[in-house]
Amino acid sequence: MRRNSTILGLVAALAIGLVALPVLAATTDVDIRGGAYIPASLTVEGNTTVTWTNYDEVSHTVTSTGGLFDSGPIEQNETFNHTFNDTGTYPYGCTLNASTQRTPMQGVVIVVPEGMVVAPDENVTPGEESNMTLAALIAGDENLTSFADAVEDAGLTQTVLAAGGPYTVFAPDNAAFEVLGNETLAELSNDTETLDALLMYHVVRGNYTAEDLATEANVTGNETVLETLAGDSLNVTAVDGDLTIENATIVTSNLTADNGVIHIIDTVLVPPGFVLPPENVTPVENVTPAENATVVENATTAVLPEERVIP
Known part of the structure; x- marks a missing residue:
């Protein structure tokens, strides 16, 4: 009996010890x-x-x-x-x-969230690997030279796209950046923290091909939501075979890198509450009356469209 009591005591002590152990991070x-x-x-x-x-x-x-x-x-x-x-x-x-x-x-x-860490090669189809990182693929694409320059200026985004993943990048083409204007781009390049925040809004975690996006959208009624590295959400819509990301349309899809996939879009995405610095426009009163019509017309094209400034 004494032997059984000793064993039971040890078991009880061990059980109490296990319960008392903290959950290890x-x-x-x-x-x-x-x-x-x-x-x-x-x-x-x-x-x-x-x-x-x-x-x-x-x-x-x-x-x-x-x-x-x-x-x-x-x-x-x-x-x-x-x-x-x-x-x-x-x-x-x-x-x-x-x-x-x-x-x-x-x-x-x-x-x-716990349980969501993904292996770096998830969803990469064998034979489709590019042997290039997302950063390198962006830097080498002639349609993405403006985006590549912004990524290089930001620094942190380049580090993320070169060393992390897998990610899906919605990369605005050169024409999309031209709409912002040279002065706006120059201000952004001098404010790397703001530029990083803008660029991170174009990156989501995981590999999403165009087919994956269309499937996700169709399952949830032609629209799905992805969370960006900036912490905001992107609405993805599939209508008549076209995929739109917020107010941008995918014009080239499924550019595959070792650590993710790139879709080229036709508009620079602007996060909620983010206001882009406006272009400097010469006031109308500073020009002669004969030139007013020309100046007003130029000012209309120089100022960012209202829909690009989200309050």
Whole structure:
């Protein structure tokens, strides 16, 4: 009896111990080597702790763009960690080398709901791989030179498209960017945080071919909703064989990269609440009366259309 009582006591103690154990968060690591975060783009599930380790002789920081976390200086072989509970896109960088390096250190952690992490090669049909990243495919397409320039200027978006995935990119063609005007584009290129926010609105997580989009839309009554890396939603509509993304139409579909797929669209998408900087227009009163008609006509084409500014 004493032996049985001892065994029962041990079982009870073990059970209590197991119940008392905390639920452990998933963990993953980012190395800081050669003035870069490796990997620069990281997709994790919620409740994941990310640990950064600095292997460089010089100090670095891990500083959130949105102020969520800031490691302060991390010396060689020191670490910093942060647990990501909420889904979203969290860009970060090093504040110590921003003025000394031509390209500042940048990284991003993309947090998705638990159980939704997808293998990098999901939905890529064998034989269709391009051996190119999304960033490289965009840079090499002659119809996307303006979009490629914007991606390069933004920096963070380029890091995401080069190192993360799989993603589906709705890339505006050159004509779509021409509508914005040179001065608007110049202002955006000088404001990389705003430009990144605009470009991330054109990227969704996962591989969606045109056929996938049409199927998703038809299942839900000709329309479906995708969540962008900017955290906003995109409405996708299938009507009479045409696919529209918000107010843009897909003109070229299914350009496949190693880490996703690109669809070329005919309009730059503008997130809700996002106001593009307007073109500078010469006031009518500053010109002679004889030229007023010409100036007014030019001003009409220079100012962004109202539907492109979403309050």
